[in-house]
Amino acid sequence: MQQKPLNPWAVVAILCSVGLCPLFSIASVLCGFRAIVDIKANQTTRGLKLAWVAMLLGTLITGIWAGGLVWWNLNVRSVINHGPAEAIKLAQAGHLDSFEKFFSSASSEDEAHRFLQAVSSRYGMITHCVLNPETSEDAIDGTDLFLGLVPREATLSYLMFNQTGESIPIIAKYQLFEDKEGTNQFLNKFEWVEIPDKTHGDLRYPQPKH
Structure with a gap:
């Protein structure tokens, strides 16, 4: 008896x-489901197990991927x-310990005390800050990318706000990875x-070290 051909959807x-x-992974689920329906309906092709494995x-x-995106949004x-x-x-x-953990x-x-005392005396209590919408793309080094997609570091411009609603421009250098002995260490x-x-x-x- 001649073997049935594989279902193209499978x-x-x-x-x-x-x-x-x-x-592609979403497409595999949709195509796998389509293959199962087609195989059961027509009985002229095979590949039911293949379709289930693909799904x-x-x-x-x-x-x-979904879990990775959630983790990325929450942590990075x-x-x-x-x-x-x-x-x-x-x-x-x-x-203060939590403050120091934000910096590499x-x-x-x-x-740290001197910096924070100066911030409090000049600007009062800080409430939040947002990325400056006028930040230039030049702040991100497009030649130093992790996996060719994500910048390892970037100098970012923010607007910091205090309790009175005053906006204070600030600049910060963010590091996603650090190169240590030829390996990428997540920071x-x-x-x-x-x-x-x-x-x-x-x-x-x-302060910069000399």
Whole structure:
């Protein structure tokens, strides 16, 4: 007895399921479902198990991508969007250790106290900050990308706000990865933050090491 040909939808489904792109994994689920319906309805082709495997792989890969995006938004994107203001708010609330954890560069506790005291005396209590919509794309090095997609670091411009609603321009260098001995170490921290102030003098934490 001649063997039935493979259902073309099942073949497409399994091919899509091995692609790491979420669009392909979603397509594998849809094509796999279409193959199962077609095979059961016509009984002229085979590949039912192949279609089920494609659907399972596609569902798994899609779930991994979805989980990765949720993790990225909660742990990386939120740090970038909220900027150093979150660290300053924690310090003003008495959590100096939490403030220091936002930065990759080590500094003394006295230096942190001096910076925070100056911020509080000049600008009062900080509430939040947002990315400056006028930030230039030149701030991001397009030649130094992780996996060819994500910048390893960027110098970002923010607008920081205090309790009176005053906006204070600040600049911060964000580091996603750090190159240590030829390997990429995940950081997700700020290297430094600077508050340009023509009246009282610029503030920077931590101070550059000479």
